[in-house]
Amino acid sequence: MTPDASALLRWYDHHRRALPWRSLPGQRPDPYAVWLSEIMLQQTTVKAVIAYYERFLTHYPTVQDLAAAPLEDVLHLWAGLGYYARARNLHACAKRVSERGGFPDTVEELLTLPGIGAYTARAIAAIAFGRPVVPVDGNVERVTARLNAIEAPLPASRPLLARQAALLNDDQVAQSRPSDFAQALFDLGATICTPRSPACLTCPWQTSCIAHARGITAQLPAKQPRQARPTRYGAHFLLHDSSGQILLRTRPPTGLLGSMDEFPGTDWRSTPWTDEDALTHAPCLTDWVRRGEIRHVFTHFTLYLTVYEACLPDGHNAGIDSSFGTFRSAKRAALPGVMKKCLALTKQTPETR
DNA sequence: TGTCCACGTCT
DNA sequence: AAGACGTGGAC
Numbered sequence: 001m002t003p004d005a006s007a008l009l010r011w012y013d014h015h016r017r018a019l020p021w022r023s024l025p026g027q028r029p030d031p032y033a034v035w036l037s038e039i040m041l042q043q044t045t046v047k048a049v050i051a052y053y054e055r056f057l058t059h060y061p062t063v064q065d066l067a068a069a070p071l072e073d074v075l076h077l078w079a080g081l082g083y084y085a086r087a088r089n090l091h092a093c094a095k096r097v098s099e100r101g102g103f104p105d106t107v108e109e110l111l112t113l114p115g116i117g118a119y120t121a122r123a124i125a126a127i128a129f130g131r132p133v134v135p136v137d138g139n140v141e142r143v144t145a146r147l148n149a150i151e152a153p154l155p156a157s158r159p160l161l162a163r164q165a166a167l168l169n170d171d172q173v174a175q176s177r178p179s180d181f182a183q184a185l186f187d188l189g190a191t192i193c194t195p196r197s198p199a200c201l202t203c204p205w206q207t208s209c210i211a212h213a214r215g216i217t218a219q220l221p222a223k224q225p226r227q228a229r230p231t232r233y234g235a236h237f238l239l240h241d242s243s244g245q246i247l248l249r250t251r252p253p254t255g256l257l258g259s260m261d262e263f264p265g266t267d268w269r270s271t272p273w274t275d276e277d278a279l280t281h282a283p284c285l286t287d288w289v290r291r292g293e294i295r296h297v298f299t300h301f302t303l304y305l306t307v308y309e310a311c312l313p314d315g316h317n318a319g320i321d322s323s324f325g326t327f328r329s330a331k332r333a334a335l336p337g338v339m340k341k342c343l344a345l346t347k348q349t350p351e352t353r
Numbered sequence: 354t355g356t357c358c359a360c361g362t363c364t
Numbered sequence: 365a366a367g368a369c370g371t372g373g374a375c
Contacts, residue, residue, distance in 0.1 A: 042361050048372070082370030085363075117362045138359055158360075195358060196375080223357090256369070297355095299369055337371055 002167060003147060003208040005174035005181060011204035012184035017191070019046065020053055022183070029179070031103040031128040032063045038123045039090050039115055043083055046190070052081050066091065067098035075259055075334035082337065084260055088253075089115030105129040126182040132175040135182055136165045139189025144168075145221035146193060149210035153222040161221070229297070235278035235306040236265030236342050237288070241327045242314045247283055248333050249325030256298075261333040263342060264324040268303060278306060283324035286310045294341040303338065307345045 016022075021037035023029040036056060040049040055077055060066035066074070071091050078087035092114040097103050103124070104110055110121035122135035134140065141158070144150070144165045150157055168174065174181045192203045200212050211217040239247040246263070253259045266273060266281045279288060288308040296303045317327055330343060 043359055043369090044371075045359085045373080080371080082372090083361090085369065086361095089362080115362070117360085119361055137361075141360075155360080226356090258369090297371080299359095299371095300367080 002170055003205045005168070005171040007204040008184050008188065009173065009177060009180060012180055012187060015187065015191070016183065017046075017187055020050060029128050031105075031124065033057070034128040035063075035093075035103060035116075035120075035124055036090075038120050038127075039086055039093075040081065042086060042120065044081060048081065052078070063094050063103075064098045067094040071259065072334065076332065079260065079334045080337055080340065084258055084336065086115060088259060103128070105131070107131065107133060123182065126178045128179075130178050132169060132178040133182075134165050134169050134185070136162050137186070137189075139193070140165050140185050142195065142221055143185060143189050143193045143205075146198075146211035146217050147205065147209050149214055149216065149220070151216075151220065151222055153224045155224065157221065230270065230301045231304065232268040232270055232301050233272040233304050233306075234266045234268040235273050235281065235308065236263040236339075237282050238263050238291075238307060238309045238342065238346055239283055239286075239320075240309075240311045241317050242312065243327075244329075245327040246330045247320070247325050248328045248330070249323075250334075257336050257338075259334070260336045260339075261328075262336075262339050265305070268301075272304070273306065275306075279308070282308065283320050284312070284316075286312065291345040294338070294345060296338040296341060298338075305338070305342060307342045309346050 019037075021033045037049065037053055040053055056066075059077060060069060069091070071088065074091045075084065075087050078084065078090075081087075093116065096113055104113075105125065105128075107121045107125045110116050110124055111118070116124070119135050119137050122133045123137075125131035126133050126135060136144075141154070141161045144161045145157070148164050150160060150164070152160065168185070169181075188203070188205070192199045196218065198217055200206050200209070200217060203209070203212075206212055209217070211220050237247070248261050249264055250261050251257050251259060264283050266278055275290060282288060288310045291307045291309050294305050294307065296305070335343065
């Protein structure tokens, strides 16, 4: 049976989270703000997003401002948030939206924009434009799996979960407040129906939850075990010049860390490097100091990097091949988290960064 | 230390 | 259409 949308909305009216991209009750939301927040929230927690969201809005108050900015600047602002294809798509999407004079207000049209898929199209349509659709994110999947006690493991159960989630909308009350209903589902998943130890005692849908009745809430949704993450190894070289700049290069525009900056280094292979072996890939022959090792976990592999550092005496930077990059300010670079970890191992003082 | 969260989109 | 794609925090 369909759970009671009224009960959820009553709960939401009292317990909604105050988030920077949420307009006050009764206020019309800014589609730009909704879109920006939804792109940032893909695969990323609210806590991590808030500071980035505020900085983006300060730098680019409108979608036209964002569209007019160089991609470099956008990537610099995004650096550290991860999944950098989102930033590249964000910029491309801003240009499209700016050209067409605003965001489209239907799921179908939203789906044609870069970086907007099934979830985000529905989230924007519901939250910004009041379309009666249910965006299905990880929260909603979890709520749905529990409400219906769906024991089949993800990802195979995904289509079924999406169909069940759509049924939540078979309720006049839900359809009368699509924006609040969608956000109420997110908040329920984030604060009550949490992955571990859900707070069923205070859940507005407790009485219609089959998993709760059966006592299997914490085990749902079931997941297919993931395969082990392989390990890779590399070495990177942090070379300072006499003016406090550092040797940096920009990665290729697609693929892993696409268009982001990095310190020159070896490739990332499945066997460790010896110092001797790694140093043959250094940008120049000099007194390299081994600063240590960092560990970084990507989605599909774990990476160990050895970090070497050296300072180039005056007037020696001309001898470095351009394939190793150029001397630039690390502060202004678009450094992904893994490169920031390398930088943190160096001996330089914070103000030189 | 290692596992999970974390579907979200694109190719 | 299965795999690529980051990060940080909870436990």
